Amino acid sequence: MFKDNHLLKNLKIATKLNVLLTVIAVITVFLSGGVLSLILSHNAEGVVTDKALVLMETMSAVRNYTSTRVNPELASRLETDYQFLPQTVPAYSAREVFEYFREQGGYKDFFYKEATLNPTNLRDKADEFEAKIVEKFRNDESLEQVSGFRSFNSGDIFYIARPLEVSKESCLRCHSTPDVAPKSLLTTYGRENGFNWKLHEIVGAQMILVPADAVFESAKKLQVSVTSILIVCLALAIILINFFLRFSVTTPLKKMEQLAQRISTGDLSKEFAHPYNDEMGMLAASLNRMKVSLDIAMSMLNSETE
Template identity: 65%
Template sequence: MLRNLKLGAKLNLLLLSIFIIIVFLSGLLISKILEKNAEQVITDKAFLLIETMGSVRNYTSNEVNPELAPRLETEAQFLPQTVPGYSARQVFEDLRNRPEYRDFFYKEATLNPTNLRDKADEFEGNIVEEFRQNASLKEKVGFRSLPGGDIFYIARPISVSKESCLRCHSTPEAAPKSQLATYGDQNGFGWKMNEIVGAKMVSVPATNVFERARQLQIVVIGVLSVFLLIAILLINLFLRLTITNPLTKMAQLAKKVSTGDMSVEFKHNSQDEIGILAASLNRMKVSLQIAMNMIESESEN
């Protein structure tokens, strides 16, 4: 089949094959690069959020808690504003009202929390245990599969770093009365100083991580395809003007010469391979004409 195709068709077939291979391989490479870049962008934003929540926790612990702590013994209900984790979560929920953070989620997953809302599930509990077993592990990043889809998460350990935390989490006897009235005496006790009790976790649906990468991938591949098509058109135009058209004319000249028409001549001004071939063809025509004249002269004699 290829043997019957013209040179231009064969060239276009070759260029089309190269185009498909380049777009396919570039698409795979670009996809990986853009996915890594999108993941890094999300990671940087999540790390910033965790750092911010850490600052909120410190502010609550150092500034808010000392002011409200005396009221914990007199209030009928516990004041959650004294808890650093509560403040961090409330600030984060307010932050989620902004479109760029709407899909982010924050949880202080705790093995034995006072408020069961913060109870770590099995997956989160395993992460906390990793932090407990490996003191040098300061953060963990990865993907988690859920029924609703995969999520990308970043986790950092929560440790008991201040004595004030033990007031509410050491024993029920030491806990404020309002805390016991609100949450009971079964959960959130037995914590020890410097113990890792949970993990701060920021998560976002994995589809959001790669959506931007896919959009950029489509744009980049589209631009690359346009430039490749332009290159193919320019190569076709160049080859048509410099090779295929001259070869077609030389083939027509050779056909006419073979039928005895010696009046034709092919002119090609360039000194490239086509020009050399054209000059050789013209010399061959002249030599053939001289030979034929000699034969005719001998025949007349």
């Protein structure tokens, strides 16, 4: 403790100020970096959410078009064709259209899934995590959307989910019971999965998924850029403060110190001139008055001696 105080006493004003400014700069960069990270991450999440919701609305439109326009045109072939026509299924159309979206640069990191509790095609089977989301929608009909992150061995995934409801009577043709299902459906997928659905029942969740790294990549780049600019600005501020300190404080003080040393040796021929009326100017005037007073006192002392 004593050594630290001794070292501090021996430091010059400029050095002390630089140490203080450096500490302030480091704290400012650290705190602002943390706050900026939160703000940019939240903003990046909002941007991705907006994109995902647009995609989800688009997929809903594709589903509706398939259900109302495509399915009626191909419905008769479901009974006569040996293989089931997946083009009649809204979920299939949505997935195929979404793959075209993924070929675009702005959506290559997005993934689409209709996670279903009891799907006809097991490819759409909801896993344990997705099943909990579906149950959340089933238990709270007022809930329109959920989002968050889930972890995989390959990394975190950001997801947005909306309830998938049996909204049209026509859906039950393939999902009510095996007895009324098209023959080609039973031939292709069997009689075990995708049945016993009910009108207005929530059977799954429409989900958009994005790797978390893709969500925050742009935010990280922007944070680095802003932090770099902040560091440069703080460095320039420290340089300017040092220049001002040298011009207005340390250089005048050094000149005063030199004048005081000359006065202490009896040289009263010089005066300290400071052109500004700031604190340094007031100190210079006081030093000059002290010199004059000392000169008068020395003259009086010499007169009495003679």
